[in-house]
Structure formats: C-alpha cells, structure tokens
Amino acid sequence: MDFSDKFYAKNAASARAWAETEPKKHEVRERKHSEPKMGICEKCKKEALVRPHRSRETDIKDGAASYGVVVHYYCEDCYPQSRRNTPTEPPMSAKQVKNLLRGAKKNLR
Numbered sequence: 001m002d003f004s005d006k007f008y009a010k011n012a013a014s015a016r017a018w019a020e021t022e023p024k025k026h027e028v029r030e031r032k033h034s035e036p037k038m039g040i041c042e043k044c045k046k047e048a049l050v051r052p053h054r055s056r057e058t059d060i061k062d063g064a065a066s067y068g069v070v071v072h073y074y075c076e077d078c079y080p081q082s083r084r085n086t087p088t089e090p091p092m093s094a095k096q097v098k099n100l101l102r103g104a105k106k107n108l109r
C-alpha cells in the first residue's frame, strides 16, 4: 500500500476527500508513480531499478513562466528522500526550543 502511505502523509483530510470523489483516477496515478522499473538513473547514470520522481518545475521562456511536471528517474540510492509535500516536520529539539526562548527574551529587553 505504498501509494496510500505517500498520499495520506501529504494531507490526511484532503486525501480522504479525494479518495471519495475520484477513487479510480487517484489509484491509477499513484500506482504508476511508485512502480520501480529498470532504467538509467539520472543522477549516477547507472542502470538500476529506478523510480519516477515527479517534480514541479517552472520554466521562464521569453518572460513568460510556464509550469510543468517533470518526471525524473532515480535509483533507490539517488532517490530524493526529502519530499517537499510531506508535512512531517520533526519536533523541535530541546536545544532548538532553548534557542527560541533565548531569542524571545532578547527581544523583550
């Protein structure tokens, strides 16, 4: 259930709404997305089991911006781990909290 994992990680609430409105469309798209296959990794240029990675890219040509989804193929080693759409922010560490408080106190003085 790889597709649902990814999707639900994005936004559980909207994912549910999506699944209810367009279940088939969504399922097909996500399954395609996570299917590994043999190919050339775009990063290390080696033949390996690659996975498509979609990224939204903005092109500016002749002063006009165009948006498109570009698919890159990466092997497991090179596959970008940080998914921009994942809202899982790591909880602040004690140190970070302290620094934050210190900064706040400084502002009060």
Ligand SMILES: [Zn+2]
Pocket (backbone or CB within 6 Å): 041, 042, 043, 044, 045, 046, 074, 075, 076, 077, 078, 079
């Ligand atoms: Zn690679």
